[in-house]
Amino acid sequence: MIWEGEDARVAPFIDSICDAFRKLPGNEGLRIVRTHYQPEDLRQQFITASIAGSPPDLLMDASDTVGPYSTAGFILPAGGLFSMDRYNKLAVQVVTIQGKIWGVPISNGNHLMLYYNKALVPRAPRTTQELFHYCETEAPRRGLRYCMAVNRGEPFWLMPWLGAFGGWPLDGRSPTLDTPAMREALAFNVALAAKRFVPMECDYNCMDSLFKESKVAFIINGDWALSTYQSYFGAKFGVAKIPRLTQTGLWPTPMIGGKYFMLSSKLKGKQLQLARRFVEFYTNEHNQLEQVRVLKRLPALKSAALSPLVRNDPILKVSMAQILVGKPMPAVTEMRVVWDAMRPFLGQVIQGELTPAQAARKMQADAIQKIREMDN
Numbered sequence: 001m002i003w004e005g006e007d008a009r010v011a012p013f014i015d016s017i018c019d020a021f022r023k024l025p026g027n028e029g030l031r032i033v034r035t036h037y038q039p040e041d042l043r044q045q046f047i048t049a050s051i052a053g054s055p056p057d058l059l060m061d062a063s064d065t066v067g068p069y070s071t072a073g074f075i076l077p078a079g080g081l082f083s084m085d086r087y088n089k090l091a092v093q094v095v096t097i098q099g100k101i102w103g104v105p106i107s108n109g110n111h112l113m114l115y116y117n118k119a120l121v122p123r124a125p126r127t128t129q130e131l132f133h134y135c136e137t138e139a140p141r142r143g144l145r146y147c148m149a150v151n152r153g154e155p156f157w158l159m160p161w162l163g164a165f166g167g168w169p170l171d172g173r174s175p176t177l178d179t180p181a182m183r184e185a186l187a188f189n190v191a192l193a194a195k196r197f198v199p200m201e202c203d204y205n206c207m208d209s210l211f212k213e214s215k216v217a218f219i220i221n222g223d224w225a226l227s228t229y230q231s232y233f234g235a236k237f238g239v240a241k242i243p244r245l246t247q248t249g250l251w252p253t254p255m256i257g258g259k260y261f262m263l264s265s266k267l268k269g270k271q272l273q274l275a276r277r278f279v280e281f282y283t284n285e286h287n288q289l290e291q292v293r294v295l296k297r298l299p300a301l302k303s304a305a306l307s308p309l310v311r312n313d314p315i316l317k318v319s320m321a322q323i324l325v326g327k328p329m330p331a332v333t334e335m336r337v338v339w340d341a342m343r344p345f346l347g348q349v350i351q352g353e354l355t356p357a358q359a360a361r362k363m364q365a366d367a368i369q370k371i372r373e374m375d376n
Helices: 008-022 039-052 063-072 089-094 128-141 155-164 180-194 204-212 223-236 269-282 285-295 314-324 333-350 356-375
Strands: 002-004 034-036 058-062 112-117 218-222 237-240 259-263
Touching (some): 008 269, 112 223, 155 333, 180 333
Antiparallel strands (some): 112 237
């Protein structure tokens, strides 16, 4: 049994690998059940099922869940079950906590980038100064109400700018939210809407629709959307690094992670051996390169990353360039606490109910309180 929280377009690819695995000698009659959940629902369902003693054998999830899952004892350490030196070092590092590896990398990245519509803008801006110049001058000439779409209310989209102002949400396991960098990043977020560069309120589906309908020239979205946008726009689709922040001269630092297999701690005996064989098959070189071809995701397997299919692809080159200026997403449990502490106060800043300074203080205090409660 496999649970996953992927986009619907990924399901046929997963199913194709499951079908190929079933056809291997010795797997005749094998039944693989794949169940899809929305990402947040997936996490809650897995926690609930694990507590009840009936979790799925395998979970396909993002790296930031390994902290709470491993702390609760819901997943097995993967380091002793697989040859982890076959995988990209950064991809393994992301799911390593206190020397133990808790997931098997499926893809490398899961990071934000800048996408643009070449019919509306011929080349990508290299700096925020260039981006804002387009928003102030060219976008109105083209009849665009806004020039860019972002998911302003989700902290994940704030991380690149936090890094560009010199901050980060954690120092080891300690939250670092009440900082000048956070205040500046929040003020930057407010200014984007105040200048009407982005909509005041726009969730993920909203921003995705605006970009697909050519109502904005740019969108900041994840590598998971690459193949969808490439198919949708064809030759008009452009990919670039998030522009360098003119104010500091620093590159925005999207969080880098990926998708991972995690093995339920209930697995043992023949069922564990079967799960291991499936994970090794799913992440072999052939299937990693198929993932590149079909989904435009950077492979986690070292040998696949050296393939001309990856190295000669102009879009994947940009994706790798973005990774090189990003930062690994902390896998510790405290990162999930930080997300929960940031989200409501980020929303209040967007609504004008809190100043950036007030929100930063409240985020820090709430994160510290939640961590204390978690540790008790």
